[in-house]
Amino acid sequence: MAKSKPRVKAPKSASKGDVVTIKTLISHKMESGQRKDKEGKVIPRQIINHFSAKFNGETVFEVTIEPAISANPYLQFKMRVEEAGEFEFTWTDDDGSVYSKKQKLKVG
Amino acid sequence: MTEISRRKALALGSGMVALAILPMPANASIEQVMEDIKTFTGGAEATESSIIKLEVPEIAENGNTVPLSVSVESPMTADNYVKRVILLAEKNPNPGIATFHFSSRSGVAEASTRMRLATTQNVVAVAELSDGSFHMTKSTVKVTIGGCGG
Amino acid sequence: MKSKERATLSGIALAALLAPGLLVGGEVQALPEGVETVEVKPTSKDHPLDEIISGWQYRSPETQALQEDDFENPAFLWVEQGEELWSTVDGAANKSCASCHDDAADTMASVGANMPKWNKALDKPVNLEQQINLCRTEQMEAEPWKWESAQLLGMTAYVKNQSRGEPVSVQTDGPMKPWFDKGKELYYTRVGQLDMACSSCHEDYYGKQIRADMLSQGQTNGFPTYRFKWQKIGSLHRRFKGCMKNIRATPYKVGSDEFLALELYTAWRGQGLPVEAPAVRQ
Numbered sequence: 001m002a003k004s005k006p007r008v009k010a011p012k013s014a015s016k017g018d019v020v021t022i023k024t025l026i027s028h029k030m031e032s033g034q035r036k037d038k039e040g041k042v043i044p045r046q047i048i049n050h051f052s053a054k055f056n057g058e059t060v061f062e063v064t065i066e067p068a069i070s071a072n073p074y075l076q077f078k079m080r081v082e083e084a085g086e087f088e089f090t091w092t093d094d095d096g097s098v099y100s101k102k103q104k105l106k107v108g
Numbered sequence: 109m110t111e112i113s114r115r116k117a118l119a120l121g122s123g124m125v126a127l128a129i130l131p132m133p134a135n136a137s138i139e140q141v142m143e144d145i146k147t148f149t150g151g152a153e154a155t156e157s158s159i160i161k162l163e164v165p166e167i168a169e170n171g172n173t174v175p176l177s178v179s180v181e182s183p184m185t186a187d188n189y190v191k192r193v194i195l196l197a198e199k200n201p202n203p204g205i206a207t208f209h210f211s212s213r214s215g216v217a218e219a220s221t222r223m224r225l226a227t228t229q230n231v232v233a234v235a236e237l238s239d240g241s242f243h244m245t246k247s248t249v250k251v252t253i254g255g256c257g258g
Numbered sequence: 259m260k261s262k263e264r265a266t267l268s269g270i271a272l273a274a275l276l277a278p279g280l281l282v283g284g285e286v287q288a289l290p291e292g293v294e295t296v297e298v299k300p301t302s303k304d305h306p307l308d309e310i311i312s313g314w315q316y317r318s319p320e321t322q323a324l325q326e327d328d329f330e331n332p333a334f335l336w337v338e339q340g341e342e343l344w345s346t347v348d349g350a351a352n353k354s355c356a357s358c359h360d361d362a363a364d365t366m367a368s369v370g371a372n373m374p375k376w377n378k379a380l381d382k383p384v385n386l387e388q389q390i391n392l393c394r395t396e397q398m399e400a401e402p403w404k405w406e407s408a409q410l411l412g413m414t415a416y417v418k419n420q421s422r423g424e425p426v427s428v429q430t431d432g433p434m435k436p437w438f439d440k441g442k443e444l445y446y447t448r449v450g451q452l453d454m455a456c457s458s459c460h461e462d463y464y465g466k467q468i469r470a471d472m473l474s475q476g477q478t479n480g481f482p483t484y485r486f487k488w489q490k491i492g493s494l495h496r497r498f499k500g501c502m503k504n505i506r507a508t509p510y511k512v513g514s515d516e517f518l519a520l521e522l523y524t525a526w527r528g529q530g531l532p533v534e535a536p537a538v539r540q
Contacts, residue, residue: 005338009329019215027335029489032224034201060213063221066204068197070173070222071489072332077208080184080215165320169471169540170486175320252470 004028004048006101008089013106014081022053022061023076026091026099032067048073050092055105056085083107141196141203145234148194148207149242154234157243160193162233164249171225171251178208179218180235180243190217191236199229225251290314290325292422293532301530306461310531313474316465317540321486324538333415333484333536336408336491340416343409349400355413358397362420370421371533374522376433383437385521386414387493388513405512411491415482418535425532426479428525441523444516450507456520471540476501477528478521480537491536494521 009023026048033045051063051073061077073091084107091099145154163177180190189212195205208219217235225231232246289296296312314322324330345356359365374383377392384392390413391402403410430438445456459468460476467473481494488496495512498520502509510516 005335007329007335007338023329025329025332025335032201055213058211058213059209060211061219062209063219064207064209066202066206068200068202068205068224070224070486072335074220074222074330074332076177076220078214078216078218080213082213165318167318169318169321172489173324173486175323 004091004093004097004099006089006091006099008087008101008103010087010103011105012103013108016081016083016107018081019078020081020105021076021078022087023074024051024053024089025072025074027072028091028093030067030069030071030073034067046094048091048093050090051075052090053077053079054088054090055079056083057088081105081107138198141198141232144194144196144203145232145244148192148234149236152240152242154242154244156245158245160233160235160243160245162231162245162247164231164247166248167250167252168225169252171227171253173222174225174249174251175220176205176223176231177218177220178233178235179216180237182217182237184210184212184215184217186212187238189214189238191238193217193219193233193235195223196232196234197223197225197229198232200224200226205231225249227251288322288326290322290534290537291328291331293534294423295532298425298530305527305529307475307527310477310528311464311475312531312534313477313480313539314534314537316472316474321538321540324484325534331484331536331538333482333491333538336412336415336482336484337419337536338412339408340412340414340419343413344416349394349398351397351399353398355393358393362417366417366420368421368424370418370535371424371426372428374428374437374518374525376429381433382515383434383518383522385518386417387495388518390414390417406493406496411482411493414493415491415536418482418533421533422535423532425530426525426528428522428529430522430526434522437519437522438526440516441519441521441526444520445523450502450505452505452507454505456501456524475527476524477531478524479528479531480534480539482535483537483539485539487540494524 004027006024006026011020014020028048030048031043031046035043037043045067047065047067049065051065052059053061060079063075065073085105087103087105089101159181161179164174168174178193180193182188182190190210193208196203197205205223206221210217228250230246230248232244234242234244236242296315298310300307300310314325328334344362345354347354370386374385377384387405387410390410394400395402448455456476459473464473464475478494482491484491493512495517498517499509499512
């Protein structure tokens with residue numbers, strides 16, 4: 001797909017103290033820089049090189065990503081819920097593009 | 109056909125796995141992995157430890173998408189938590205897979221992803237704890253290729 | 259992993275604790291999301307197989323796990339794109355798919371299970387990809403999408419997904435008969451340097467190892483399918499091409515009459531099996 005599209009599965013609500021699971025997926029070919037085209041020229045690397053998950057502006061989880069992560073990168077991680085607020089997930093592409101997605105979390 | 113018979117068949121087939129490896133040029137070496145670990149720990153010793161657990165399949169049907177899950181035992185409080193976990197592959201063209209950066213807000217030091225493995229090899233995980241200690245584990249994944257090389 | 263847990267779980271008591279699952283030989287077995295079975299008995303007497311088994315059954319637990327939950331399944335990146343395109347206006351007629359077909363969940367509920375289907379105007383069968391493009395050119399007055407393009411794969415996956423769980427049921431009599439016969443002939447004809455037919459692997463040796471790989475029956479109910487090898491979703495005709503290349507034969511073209519006939523015949527070999535699209539394979 002031309003433009004990368006993220007998918008996120010995170011709870012919409014939780015109780016204080018809960019540890020919630022967050023799953024993310026983004027469409028991306030993750031061109032490793034190891035492959036060659038039909039003429040034998042190396043296809044330049046283009047990957048999602050970084051992911052971050054913030055909650056109310058505070059970084060909860062980050063990943064430095066290498067070309068060994070599969071196409072359409074999948075990440076699953078946890079967060080302890082302290083207060084209501086908003087997630088912000090950000091993916092950074094080698095080409096400078098930044099993809100992000102926000103989602104609110106209720107506490108009660 | 110039941111699940112069981114497929115499992116048996118897979119086990120029988122695993123003997124053939126060693127023959128079914130794609131020749132990959134310029135693979136990373138174990139020395140390179142040791143070097144990367146040293147950079148990660150700043151020269152400190154990483155001890156093999158049971159507090160870090162790596163879950164990978166014994167056999168991967170295709171090296172393009174191999175599930176991986178890593179977890180580290182930790183209370184994950186503000187003064188006692190897992191800072192980072194680096195994941196390395198011993199025989200990929202480059203050893204680096206990913207580095208997970210946790211925080212005390214993570215609640216549980218556990219994360220999963222899907223990786224590419226060029227061939228049958230060890231996957232190494234090293235965790236850095238907030239007390240400055242480093243803990244390591246490794247696991248082997250056998251990577252198969254399709255029947256017709258397809 | 260999930261798989262190891264699954265291997266150790268057994269007994270009826272545990273069955274109730276798990277998500278929809280089958281009990282096979284006293285062992286709890288998970289299923290792909292959206293279907294109730296991966297094995298059916300053939301209904302027609304002249305069917306060559308004693309049991310019809312989804313390709314899902316032949317995959318490793320780790321591969322299966324990606325199809326047990328729609329979020330884990332990377333093919334849904336394409337399904338979501340298809341959903342967006344469904345209501346996107348395109349072409350000179352200023353229409354989207356939704357302009358005529360409204361809510362796909364209602365109007366497309368069994369379409370994917372009945373393809374290829376006879377098309378009177380063209381006097382030949384059409385498959386889902388071709389039908390989508392016919393809608394685009396005839397109704398929307400838009401450009402057809404290229405085969406294997408993100409758009410056509412996305413729309414095919416989205417439409418077929420609406421029929422998930424519906425038993426595959428294609429017409430093989432009447433005007434479809436010559437196409438069915440042609441497909442059958444192709445299925446059993448040895449071709450290529452390896453001198454193999456579809457049946458050489460998928461009828462004679464399914465459930466057996468071909469080197470480190472496990473041969474399936476070559477069922478088509480999961481297409482379009484996300485393949486690890488492709489690192490993306492792909493069409494059934496792309497898979498046909500791959501098989502032909504593997505046996506060192508010159509593949510037919512995607513969308514060709516040959517592949518259309520083969521698609522019809524292979525769909526019939528899976529008659530009754532619930533649609534799983536989009537599936538995940540190795």
